[in-house]
Amino acid sequence: MTGDPRLARLSINHKTVEGWPMPDFVDGVAAAGLSALGTWREPVAEYGLERSAKLIRDAGLRVTSHCRGGFLTATDPAARAAALEDNRRAIDETATLGAESLVMVVGGLPAGSRDLLGARERVAEALAELAPYAGERGVRLSLEALHPMYCADRAVLSTLAQALDLAAPFPSAQVGVVVDTFHLWWDPEVWRSIARAGDRIASFQVCDFLMPIPADALMARGHMGDGVIDFPPFVAAVEAAGWTGAVEVEIFNADVWAQPKAEVVETVKQRFLDVVLADAVVPDGVLPDGVPA
Amino acid sequence: MTGDPRLARLSINHKTVEGWPMPDFVDGVAAAGLSALGTWREPVAEYGLERSAKLIRDAGLRVTSHCRGGFLTATDPAARAAALEDNRRAIDETATLGAESLVMVVGGLPAGSRDLLGARERVAEALAELAPYAGERGVRLSLEALHPMYCADRAVLSTLAQALDLAAPFPSAQVGVVVDTFHLWWDPEVWRSIARAGDRIASFQVCDFLMPIPADALMARGHMGDGVIDFPPFVAAVEAAGWTGAVEVEIFNADVWAQPKAEVVETVKQRFLDVVLADAVVPDGVLPDGVPA
Numbered sequence: 001m002t003g004d005p006r007l008a009r010l011s012i013n014h015k016t017v018e019g020w021p022m023p024d025f026v027d028g029v030a031a032a033g034l035s036a037l038g039t040w041r042e043p044v045a046e047y048g049l050e051r052s053a054k055l056i057r058d059a060g061l062r063v064t065s066h067c068r069g070g071f072l073t074a075t076d077p078a079a080r081a082a083a084l085e086d087n088r089r090a091i092d093e094t095a096t097l098g099a100e101s102l103v104m105v106v107g108g109l110p111a112g113s114r115d116l117l118g119a120r121e122r123v124a125e126a127l128a129e130l131a132p133y134a135g136e137r138g139v140r141l142s143l144e145a146l147h148p149m150y151c152a153d154r155a156v157l158s159t160l161a162q163a164l165d166l167a168a169p170f171p172s173a174q175v176g177v178v179v180d181t182f183h184l185w186w187d188p189e190v191w192r193s194i195a196r197a198g199d200r201i202a203s204f205q206v207c208d209f210l211m212p213i214p215a216d217a218l219m220a221r222g223h224m225g226d227g228v229i230d231f232p233p234f235v236a237a238v239e240a241a242g243w244t245g246a247v248e249v250e251i252f253n254a255d256v257w258a259q260p261k262a263e264v265v266e267t268v269k270q271r272f273l274d275v276v277l278a279d280a281v282v283p284d285g286v287l288p289d290g291v292p293a
Numbered sequence: 294m295t296g297d298p299r300l301a302r303l304s305i306n307h308k309t310v311e312g313w314p315m316p317d318f319v320d321g322v323a324a325a326g327l328s329a330l331g332t333w334r335e336p337v338a339e340y341g342l343e344r345s346a347k348l349i350r351d352a353g354l355r356v357t358s359h360c361r362g363g364f365l366t367a368t369d370p371a372a373r374a375a376a377l378e379d380n381r382r383a384i385d386e387t388a389t390l391g392a393e394s395l396v397m398v399v400g401g402l403p404a405g406s407r408d409l410l411g412a413r414e415r416v417a418e419a420l421a422e423l424a425p426y427a428g429e430r431g432v433r434l435s436l437e438a439l440h441p442m443y444c445a446d447r448a449v450l451s452t453l454a455q456a457l458d459l460a461a462p463f464p465s466a467q468v469g470v471v472v473d474t475f476h477l478w479w480d481p482e483v484w485r486s487i488a489r490a491g492d493r494i495a496s497f498q499v500c501d502f503l504m505p506i507p508a509d510a511l512m513a514r515g516h517m518g519d520g521v522i523d524f525p526p527f528v529a530a531v532e533a534a535g536w537t538g539a540v541e542v543e544i545f546n547a548d549v550w551a552q553p554k555a556e557v558v559e560t561v562k563q564r565f566l567d568v569v570l571a572d573a574v575v576p577d578g579v580l581p582d583g584v585p586a
Contacts, residue, residue, distance in 0.1 A: 185444075186445075187452075
């Protein structure tokens with residue numbers, strides 16, 4: 001399996017191996033024969049930004065995403081200014097790491113607020129401030145639509161179509177979108193939205209959606225094959241839309257986090273080959289008319 | 294409050310007072326000065342169909358919805374035939390009760406299946422069998438889009454737009470849609486969809502969406518005002534679309550179910566007047582262009 005050339009397309013997000021110190025993470029990904037990883041701000045800061053960037057570079061790895069910016073819905077002016085400043089730092093980090101994009105989780109309703117439309121407007125306004133800053137530094141922001149069960153507390157951005165509308169005013173090199181199977185699998189419009197996304201796709205993340213949803217809904221993610229998502233249509237759809245980048249695996253799951261990290265990476269590799277890249281008939285309706293399945 | 298003429302628009306779904314025996318439920322709704330209720334199949338069957346219909350009629354109440362038909366995604370031919378037959382019985386009940394519509398929860402993925410597109414196709418096929426049967430009996434089916442967190446286990450129908458697409462082949466008198474705040478509040482397309490729905494709206498159900506989502510996600514509903522939903526825009530939007538029917542309150546919540554039933558009804562009345570019908574500025578983007586807020 002390690003020599004399978006298809007593994008060149010696989011990236012491991014640090015969250016999948018939560019708690020693995022940065023040097024072990026980088027060594028582990030390289031030792032597994034992989035060439036890409038996704039970073040999170042906290043472990044990067046803990047190990048040191050420049051030091052992390054050098055470590056990853058020296059290992060010959062590339063950073064497919066840096067997680068995460070966002071949380072742009074505050075109404076309080078001081079909180080809003082702080083959020084924007086924090087996002088500028090996240091953009092700077094993304095540039096230093098040479099990451100392909102900074103994933104943006106836009107934020108939920110402020111505490112006690114029910115003004116969903118207002119929260120969405122504030123995201124758009126904040127993006128207008130951040131996108132040029134990112135562009136000047138060669139950084140691409142990738143807007144992540146989260147599953148609607150997180151609309152109140154994490155992201156008022158709930159569908160890929162909405163992410164594309166939000167991205168539309170900006171150059172594609174400044175603002176792209178994430179296609180994340182966990183968040184989007186249920187959406188009847190997702191195939192149309194992926195086709196529409198085209199070169200706006202800045203990140204393709206996968207993990208499975210577990211049932212029943214656990215008490216902590218954030219932890220409803222699992223290894224590909226353990227849940228309800230049919231992955232090959234997503235692979236076919238993003239490829240038909242022009243995506244040639246990595247498939248990044250990001251799993252929030254306490255059981256996975258408790259396992260030996262190298263074993264988790266091996267399971268991810270196996271599932272990537274057997275489940276995500278499985279030979280499968282792509283159902284009608286997934287690909288745009290005229291694109292062979 | 295009891296004399297407030299606006300209460301003529303309020304309907305209490307039996308699920309809100311789960312466990313109240315049919316005669317007490319009917320008496321309680323009438324004693325609260327209300328004129329409408331929503332029924333569920335199990336308590337109707339327990340008390341007797343004809344007997345329930347007479348009881349409700351004699352109390353001068355109308356039935357705004359009968360809950361529920363659906364669960365139409367089985368692949369096994371015997372299970373599918375049984376589901377269709379069960380839905381025909383639910384349609385018959387709806388006719389006997391004189392209910393304004395039969396709410397349809399279409400069903401999730403069959404156990405072990407990941408074929409979401411196939412499940413959706415089977416719903417459409419089943420509807421093509423059931424809609425004429427309903428039409429012959431003067432019954433209207435109302436398709437209920439459920440929150441996407443129920444996509445795998447309850448309803449592969451996740452948005453109002455998708456419900457309208459599913460309803461489109463049938464006469465509006467045969468197949469309508471439910472607008473349920475709990476399921477739809479997060480949807481960035483919901484305002485456009487409500488405007489598009491027009492006379493397809495067959496039921497308007499409300500309750501609030503509680504955060505955090507409890508371990509049993511089915512129980513994430515609460516009294517209006519206890520969660521994150523802004524109700525007045527929904528009232529304005531369905532009215533602008535032409536809806537003049539009832540506002541039906543359906544709450545799944547173990548704490549609510551444990552309270553004295555008459556108190557629950559009083560709370561619902563109060564919240565209906567104070568929260569749902571609150572005077573509020575309708576945000577831009579909710580109503581179609583040209584409709585004054």
